[in-house]
Amino acid sequence: MNQMTDLTKTDSSPMLRVSDLTHRVSLETDTLTILQGVSLEINRGESVAIVGRSGSGKTTLLGLLAGLDTPTEGTVELDGSVISKLSEDERAKLRARRVGFVFQSFQLLPALTALENVMLPLELAGMEAPEQRARELLERVGLGERLNHTPRQLSGGEQQRVAIARAFASDPAILFADEPTGNLDNRTGQAVSDLLMDLNREQGTTLVMVTHDEHLAERCGRQLHIEAGMLTEPDLAGGPAH
Amino acid sequence: MGASKKLMSVSRDWRERDVRVVLVALIIAVATVATIALFASQLQRTLVSSASSFLAADRQLEAENGRPIPLEWLEDAQSRGLETGRMVEFSTMVFGESGFQLVSVKAVSDEYPLRGEIEIQPGAEEPRQIVSQGPGPGQVWVNPRLLRLLELDIGDTLEVGNLKLEITRLLIREPDGGFRLSSLAPRVMMHVDDVAATGVVQEGSRVEYVYLFAGDEGVLDDYYQWLEPQLEPSHEWEGVRDGETFSRSLERAERFLLLGGSLAVLLAAVAVAVASRQYALSQRDTVALLKTLGLSSRGIGELYLRRLSLWGIVGVLGGLAVALPLFWLLVRLLSDVLERPVDFYLDPAALTPALLTALVSLFAFAYPPIRRLRNVPAMRVLRSQPGETGREAIPDILLAVVAVFGLVWMYAGELMLVAALLGGLVLLLGVLGLLGWGMVALLRRVKGGGNSWRLALVGLYRHRRASMAQMAVFAMTLMLAATLVLVRSSLLDDWQAQLPDDAPNHFLINIAPDAVDDVEEFWATRGAPLETLYPMVRGRLTELNGEPVKEAVSKDERVGALNRELNLTWMAELPEDNRIVDGQWFGPGETEGVSVEAELAEKLGLQLGDRLTFTIGSSKVTEPVTSIRTVQWDSMKPNFYMAFPPDGGLTDMPATWITAFYLNTDNKLALNDFSRQFPTVSVLEIDHIIDRIQQIVQQVTQAIEAILALILAAALVVMAAVVSATLRDRQREGALLRTLGGQQSLLARSTMLEFALLGFFAGTLGVIAAEGAVYALQAGMFEGTFRWHWQVMLPVPLIAAVLLALFGRWQLRPVLSVSPMLLLRRLE
Incomplete structure (x- = not known):
């Protein structure tokens, strides 16, 4: 895969640029500030872990970065597009082409087989030969024998591997992962995170991950700590993964 | 198959429980509506054709003014493709070798009868035959009684006026034998072309020209539209629905079918609405994921619209696949009841309501919650978002109410029915809301009882929103079903009460005052006691408050009773089945x-105190109206428009006596003795008419029961849909309870108890509402009297409780039979 080199060659702007991001939600009686003045940049090919306590605002941040939601104030620029200015459908289009996701609860469609789950984003993005690409990826994640199993017939680790295959299927420029090992035991979690990091490296994808798992966070090139909605940039500045 | 295609495939959908419920509800809706519409149309046709034979045609036009109708009226009918026929009816003396007798002549054209058949006997000892044409020219068919009276035989000559006719057949039964007291003399049937030669019918003679019409209902209606402005007051247009004896049964049956159809529509709508809302809720995660993967809201909209259309196709095809065999079975059943083959009549127009029902169900009930899926935020994949509050469903409910209104109106065509049903439902929902909330709140305070009891109450309370919705739907469903059962049984009771097995089936008319005692004794000794005897005086109503009655009454009102002689009577006691509605009995x-x-009285606009003048022979009698009473015309007993008190206005008027009695078939021969002993008394045999009525009642009853079964099936599906709606939660809870150490038996008992309570409350509310609805319907549509139905009110809540308890247990069986571990994983 040399797409990464192509991209980095042609475009040296950051993959993600966030400035002064603030997010508030209105409750019945008052307004709750979830994120306050977050600014950051993530370069292409970088891997970044967002860490923080429960309720610190990291999942909200992930949702805003991925364009699943729009911020109250501030801008998010994803791969050159200011997503807060895009309509919901334009954001969906952007996601289909450039973004992949891995979730804590796998989020596979229960009625589709492993193969079909992986094919789905390919078809939505209108790519050619979706089945072949899906097979390759499933084989890559070690599930070549289980193409036609439905999620219910797979273990949690296997389901997350299908989800990872799906996330890389459409050759995303950036991958968002929300607690990818949160629902797995240590050993399975270890195997899944190995797979995620390996694939990420192979494909040259930018990775943004929310996690509680310190080991996993340490494997990312950079860690962003978030506390009470504010970014507390750690002492270690960004750098490539070691 | 591509994944996105598969996402929309029905076979994939079928694996999802909620979709199964939507599809099954849709299939049942289409099947019920299609079956009812098809069968109603078939029944209508069969009933009309069997009832038409009572007119010997589909319509009759009677000219009571002694003049034939203009020829072009008949020609116009023929040019429209209608079949026509003519009859002339008059009374005259006929002569045989040994004497003469007043007879009632019916002269018929070759086409008679257009509907129905004539029953004849070639000779006294020969078997009866059914024929479809009357006597030819030169021939005459006569009532067997006339042969006895004149001591004549087949082959002898009968003189009618100037014409000698050969007696060729005994006339046993004519299709339009009718039941008119003006035709008491023995019947003689001849060819209409012979009438002129008899010389009996002259200008101004008392003669009735009757014209028969048969053909397509629409053409008949068009023809009548054209004809009506030209009719004179003495012309009477009669259709099956206008006749007195059968029309009521027919009308009630038809209304019942319509009511049933409407309820089916309502039930179907509820099932589809409940299941699709549930489906939409279950799809929110999928939609959020699809959006995250890059599908636009438009794409989501299209995806679900396409899916909905597929459901529609499956619903319609599936519904028809169920409806057609069912319809075939019903028609077979109908043939059995009628003991004759019934032609299949697959009315394509009857399928329209089914298609419309599918369309409206999908787009008014299923689509709105599914449409809102477009608004599900993609963010939901990361964090569960607040679900729907129910407030956004208010426009849906409004749309659904309008749609139901339109659907039922289209289906039943009766605004009154629609208004009664919807009014009842809205009221019910309001009352239910209050009652249900109160009950749930009360339940919360209930203390004590065993574990399972407490768990059941906690369950009801914890699911109070779902419990309320379920209770509302159950109560509504039970109300609709109970309404139907109640209306059915009161309909059948009414019919049974009108025609008990020993209902009078013979009339004795024209009994001379001094023969009354002898006649009574004659029948008493033969075990066939007579009903009450009434004196009868024939007279015309001629003046109203001193004004000629035809001027006093608006011309638009064609009142048959003004055109002919009325049978007047006097009586001391009000007959049992009459009711005084205004004024006081004597x-x-x-x-x-x-x-x-x-x-x-209503047609004439009569008030108490109005002075009526009757012309009886050459004298006049004037009396004030002192009471107004209802009469059971279909009771098969003598009934009178006008009743005087004994020693009142009719005293000294020439009277004969009339009565009715029940004679079983084995005793029929006694009639011959009777005729010999009392030659002047006329006997009117109406046993075959009663047989026919009973047959029709049976037919209609079967149809009603078949349709009732269909509707109850629909009701069950609604209940299943609603219970399934909370199934997932319940299963999850059950699994959790078991994981935490709850025993299977405890879980089973508490679930059954919870559902039993739900069923009991819903049953109680539903039955109370049903009583209200029945009261409204009885008062407004079925003209019955209202009473409480304890025999339904007590068991329904209990049955509902038991059924729901079993149903709940059944639905929970995966929780009870599988290990909690496996279950929790499945439910994830």
């Missing part, structure tokens, strides 16, 4: 006044 010793039948 007190003892009272001699003034007249009591008028209610419908006639």
